[in-house]
Amino acid sequence: MNNTAMNQTDCPEVKVPFPVFFTVGIVSLAENLLVVVAVIRTRNLHSPMYCFMCSLAAFNTIASLSKTWENLMIVFADVGHLKKRGPTETDLDDVMDSLLCMSFVGSISSFLAIAVDRYITIFHALRYHNIMTMQRTGAILGLIWTLCAVLAVLMVKFSDSYFIIICFIVFFIISLAAICFLYVYMFMMARIHARNIARRWGSNMRGALTLTILFGAFVVCWAPFFVHLIIIMVCPLNPYCECYRSLFQLHVVLMMSHALIDPAIYAFRMAELRHTFRKRLFCLKWKL
Template identity: 80%
Template sequence: MNSGLMNQTDCPEVMVPFTVFFIVGVVSLAENLLVVVAVIRNRNLHSPMYCFICSLAAFNTIASVTKTWENLMIVLSDMGQLEKRGPSETKLDDVMDSLLCMSFVGSIFSFLAIAVDRYITIFHALRYHNIMTMQRTGVILGAIWTTCGMLAVLMVKFFDFKFVMICLVVFFIISLAVICFLYVYMFMLARIHAKNIAALPIGRKSRRQQRWSSIMRGALTLTILFGAFVVCWVPFFLHLIIIMVCPMNPYCECYRSLFQLHVVLMMSHALIDPAIYAFRRHQCTFVVCFIYP
């Protein structure tokens, strides 16, 4: 390293073989395409909940394709087949960065939409179909994809400005806080609701308890999905925070040397989600058969 630019560090950069990126990208792409195709082709899954699940899978698919494509270009560049900083390569790199940002922001918005949908399902069950119509769901999805596309382009175009990086990190933290609040509040109210069910006569209690247990299993599945998202993306955002806070510190450089591992973990989120669907409801005939009784 150039001591005039940054402090010395004894931590060499950890390199991840291209094969690992390629396998994670291809497997996650296949899994999420399976989810998207299943939701589109199965009329029984044409409901607001599954539309948001499909949107999340589509964003995961974009992330998988983007990172696999980017790593393939790096390999071709190392082989001398591509000019590393040619004009076309620079523009293509911006496009891939925009798609990756769109995937991240879209995943956050999808999780938020799912959390709100679950809240309405649990605590406004009688009015759910009047509140969450397919028309409103389409408008919400259109707003999510349009907003994510615009934000992604702006973030990449002005990413050199520290203010933009700060906004991205703050957005991530606030979004996590809002979604966590919704889930915590939901489970707190669910505990009270469960006590009320326990006080009902035996005949009514058994039917309502069975339905309530099914709904809460779905909410728990979504909580696990959100937890996986946090685990997979937080190391990458710690990397961004370190770039802003201590770019010259050798200890920070040690953490930054793990960047490729953070990227693999970030890509793994798209691979983990369908696996959680299957694990939580393994008795279903298809990977996305969960949430509703």
């Protein structure tokens, strides 16, 4: 018995019902659009940290939209309304993959920008407004979105190359290490200077803790997908690896769930955003 046959017999692919994909995609899309609108239209939230969080929500919106649209295409193909391997469908699939790559790179870049912003807030509080001006924040966001768009196109265009996959994984690991280092350093310093922090840095450390929770959720939701990429390169035909790959649709649902979880963390941990959400939802109900 060859590997393929054994893999198909022992570890059949786990299928996730389309309504699950669609529900997660639509709910997360609505949640993150609410975050984007809340930050844009509320003056009290026009600060570097909330701008970076708005960018993160926008990337989550792109991820939700792209995966929902991709799953709709799969459903249409299954019922015969689209060709599974037609030239138009292949191009659309490449666009969806490009947007997903852009969302990932943009999300982790936004997390890195937020981590740096929190570091400056805590350890350079007196100079913060001179360092993190809105002009610099805009320039950083412009750089993030430009680089993400370029990298996403390159990743999809050369997706068959292992070099691109390796770069993708290395970027994830390096960014993860840099963000973890900043947060660990901040909390170590917080413990050393506990009394001063209690008087001056309490709210800033609470914000850093909230963002640490957000980043932890990001890692948990995206890590299985990256293990999948590593397995593709390291052991593409091994039956045990194939068993893990058979769970790919579950990994995709978990990856999409990150966009669903973030707004809930915002609402639970951040009073300003929670108040803004209530106000926006109340206005929306009043208009309806």
